[in-house]
Amino acid sequence: MFFRWDWLRPQLTAPIVPTLGPVHPDALTVGIFEDVLRAADTGGFLPYDKDRRWGGEKDERVLRDDVVHQPEHTLIPTLTRRGRGTVKVFAYGLGDGVVDEAAERAAKLAAGHDVAGARVVRPLGPESTHPRGTRIQLKDFTAGSCPAPDGPVRPITAWPTAVQESFAPFAEAMAGDGLSFLHARMQAGRCGPVLAAAIEDRIVGAIGPMEIQPDAIGHPQLMPQYFAVLPEARGQGLGRVLWRAAMHWGQSHGAACQLLQTEIGGLSDRLCQAEGLTSLGFTYAMSA
Template sequence: MRDTSGPAGLVFSVPYVPTLGPMHPDTVTSDLWGQVVENSGTGRFLAHDKDARWGGPKGEHVLVDQVRTGDEQTAVPTLLQRGKRRTVRVHLYGDVNLDQEAEHAAKLAADLGAEHARLVRLTPTPQAGRCCRIQLRTFGPGTEAPAVDGITELDRLPSEVRATWPDFAEELAGEGFAFLAAHERAGTLDGPVLTVTETGRIVGAIGPMATRPDPLGHARLLPQYFGVLPEYRGRGHGRTLWRAAMAWGYRSGADYQLLQTEVGGTSDRLCRAEGLVALGMVTTITV
């Protein structure tokens, strides 16, 4: 992995850009950082922002005047606003003093009237806290992903099976499916949702399936919501859904996909077993 320096000596040692999240290492340039800074506070999405798919205003921006740099260290505070709730997140790169950064984040949150303050630590290896792994899956010659049997797009299910979707989404609300179902009802999904069924009901799903150009114009397969009902786990449904999603990405001309998986979790183990490349760690610490 290479370091990428931006304006004022900014160094991102892990390919994660505040307000954009994980990015392909080749895209993390001073030009990209300049776009983030210029766009901050406008409420607009950059064209390659993965969250632009959901519409509405951009809810997070960089607190540009609070960015701090030093020898092999960078701290980038952002303010995230969802409705009336505000959260300060300080993105940390390099060898930092966590106690000092926690104190700084708490003060910044108090000054801005934010209810929460969090440290987002970006490191090559796992750290204590809620730690996620940035994983890369590439497509292209030699990475063929064959079609998978037993998978049906949500909109193509028989009506009686399709009718089990709201209950499925509610049961997996914690995995984001209630949010996804709301967009499905509103007709604002940007791609299909792939499903696996058993006993006449939806028991697993992954989606929506869509691509978006990255800052260099390469097609990025966007992250998906992914889940299987607890009582149907351990039967291979998760792996089947994952491979179907990869087949969709390959057929659709995606160049790669980036994911964040909680270290040691089911999705993390699956991605590791499927040969994805780890690019770094994202550890979130609540102050």
Template sequence: MRDTSGPEGLVFPVPYVPTLGPMHPAAITPDLWRQVVEVSGTGRFLPHDKDARWGGAKAEHVLVDHVRDSDGQTAVPTLLQRGNRRTVRVHLYGEVDLDQAAEHAAKLAADLGADRAHLVRLTADPQPGRCCRIQLRVFAPGAEVPEVEGATELDRLPESVRATWPDFAEELAGEGFAFLAAKEHAGALDGPVLTVTEGGRVVGAIGPMATRPDPVGRTRLLPQYFGVLPSYRGRGHGRTLWRAAMAWGQRSGTAYQVLQTELDDASDRLCRGEGLATLGFVTTVAL
């Protein structure tokens, strides 16, 4: 992993850019940080922003005047607004003073009328709190695409099985599938959703499957929603979905995928077992 400095001397020792999220280290350039600063507060998306797929306006922007960077300690605050709810998130790199950072975040939240304040620590090692691993999956150019049995695109399911999709999405609403189902119903998905079925119903899904060029022009596989119903876990459905998604990425000429998994949950263990490389950790603490 390499350090990347921005035009103001900002360094991202962990490959995570505030408002853009985890990225391939080679895609984080000084020009990228300049672009982030230029669009902050405008509601516009950068062309390589993974959230641009959903349309609308950019919900989070950097509070440029409140960035702190000195002596290897960096704090980049952002404001995230969804509906009437505002959240200040202070992204921390280096050996920062957490009490001082918490005070900084709380003051910003009060000044901006935010409902919540979070500290987001970007580190090379896991930390206490809600910790996620940044993982990298690299695709080999021209590699043979393996056959994966058992995964079917949602739109290709028999109608009776397809009709169970809303119930599946509702049961996994907390993992984002209610949002995904609403987008699918509106015809707003940018790629297929892969499913596994059992007993005539959808019991697992991953998607939408889509790619987008990164800031340096390499094709990356965008993050997916990924889940299996609790009562159907432990039967290999998650691994089938993951491998089918990776086969889709290989067929699509993808260079890599960067994703976040919650430390030691089922997805994290699956990705580790599939040989993904760890790039760093993201720990979120609510104040």
């Protein structure tokens, strides 16, 4: 075993694991960190990796020989070759000096692996007074009922053909939110259902794919979705209706929880906070 849990556990201010992203607090064990090290040797997906659903090969891997694990802090670097390539160093530790050490290490590793990007990922606890970056949020489906909302939302395949055909221009308009990627997956028949909101026979919002996968300890988890509403259709409550429809789908299909990352202060962040999700902490990524 590489990691000492009595060293690592006090450093974990937020439940974020390199290459995996946010995990349920109950799944935050020494075993999950050991798993990501073992996966670095194979280049494959862990059985509970949320990115496994997209197929292909795992792009990001831990640089296991460059991990620093000490009583006061732990630095875990990862490498991706996507685009011009990036090294990220996850900086776990309570002292401010851990960020400087992580930045120096990220820059050296990026140069050594001949990639353009060098970044530090800093987890912050939920009590942080001035957080930046993204908030990790938990939806607990066992805490209460998620009734189906009233509104013009249904699975896209349940809309008339003419309405379904309007998804393509909607997806193109919202490509920056990942909807064009989602549309390609839909056309290939390689993803779960997508819920769509339509007004005047035109799709103006969507959330999906709706998929459930067991996490590292077997909890059925609703996977994160792509979620967008056309700018001109905002302000009518459609985002909230789509969100609640997705939560109703997740609960009715047996999900125990969902973990999300939302940009602090963004529309999704404000919606999740208003809907009562639990904040588990934050992650802030900065250039090294």
